[in-house]
Amino acid sequence: MRKILSVAFIxxxxxxxxLAQTSPNERxxxxxxxxxxxxxxxxxxxxxxxxLKDLTGGDIFEIQTTTPYPAxxxxxxxxxxxxxSSGVKPKIKxxxxxxxxxxxxxxxxxxWFGTIATPVETFLSEQDFSGKTIVPFITHGGSGLSSSVxxxxxxxxxxxxxxxxxxxxxxxxxxxxxxxxxxASFL
Ligand SMILES: Cc1cc2nc3c(=O)[nH]c(=O)nc-3n(C[C@H](O)[C@H](O)[C@H](O)COP(=O)(O)O)c2cc1C
Numbered sequence: 339m340r341k342i343l344s345v346a347f348i349x350x351x352x353x354x355x356x357l358a359q360t361s362p363n364e365r366x367x368x369x370x371x372x373x374x375x376x377x378x379x380x381x382x383x384x385x386x387x388x389x390l391k392d393l394t395g396g397d398i399f400e401i402q403t404t405t406p407y408p409a410x411x412x413x414x415x416x417x418x419x420x421x422x423s424s425g426v427k428p429k430i431k432x433x434x435x436x437x438x439x440x441x442x443x444x445x446x447x448x449x450w451f452g453t454i455a456t457p458v459e460t461f462l463s464e465q466d467f468s469g470k471t472i473v474p475f476i477t478h479g480g481s482g483l484s485s486s487v488x489x490x491x492x493x494x495x496x497x498x499x500x501x502x503x504x505x506x507x508x509x510x511x512x513x514x515x516x517x518x519x520x521x522a523s524f525l
Pocket of ligand 1: 377378379380381382383384411414415418447448449450451452453477478479480481482507
């Protein structure tokens with residue numbers, strides 16, 4: 339709880355300092371540099387990621403597996419179940435240039451078995467977000483964030499991981515306002 343409050347406090351203070359000390363032109367340059375990074379299998383998380391990119395003007399990066407997962411739901415679920423029980427993580431494509439140029443990283447994933455998708459686990463175990471603020475967003479079929487935020491913190495112990503936001507796959511069409519309200523609460 340203290341960590342969450344301190345992340346929110348840091349963001350508030352940073353934004354306040356920027357707004358108070360700079361002219362409008364300088365403000366644009368000094369606003370936090372934002373990256374939206376996500377994995378999506380069937381498109382729901384991609385939809386939210388693209389809206390976040392449009393609303394924040396940030397950069398975007400898609401995590402992709404080297405071998406695509408099966409398209410059929412039941413086959414996919416069985417494959418992921420086996421991966422999880424064996425502890426084998428999927429390989430992902432290289433190409434991520436690192437987080438050094440960014441202040442704020444929105445990290446998106448579908449909820450898979452109560453946590454982030456396994457390609458996102460691979461991504462986090464290969465990257466270093468020390469000192470960065472990670473804001474998780476999760477699309478799901480009813481479980482909400484479940485243990486996603488905690489599991490991101492475990493994989494990136496030196497990052498500031500914000501509380502995160504869950505989007506139900508059943509109400510994505512109305513997500514634009516939900517995202518705008520959510521952003522307004524801390525940007
Ligand atoms: C392997 C697998 C596991 C899933 N596990 C959960 C789950 O535990 N809880 C849940 O609410 N939804 C679960 N879902 C549903 C997805 O989280 C949901 O459809 C999500 O929006 C898909 O995002 P995407 O279109 O970006 O891939 C699961 C889907 C798959 C394929």
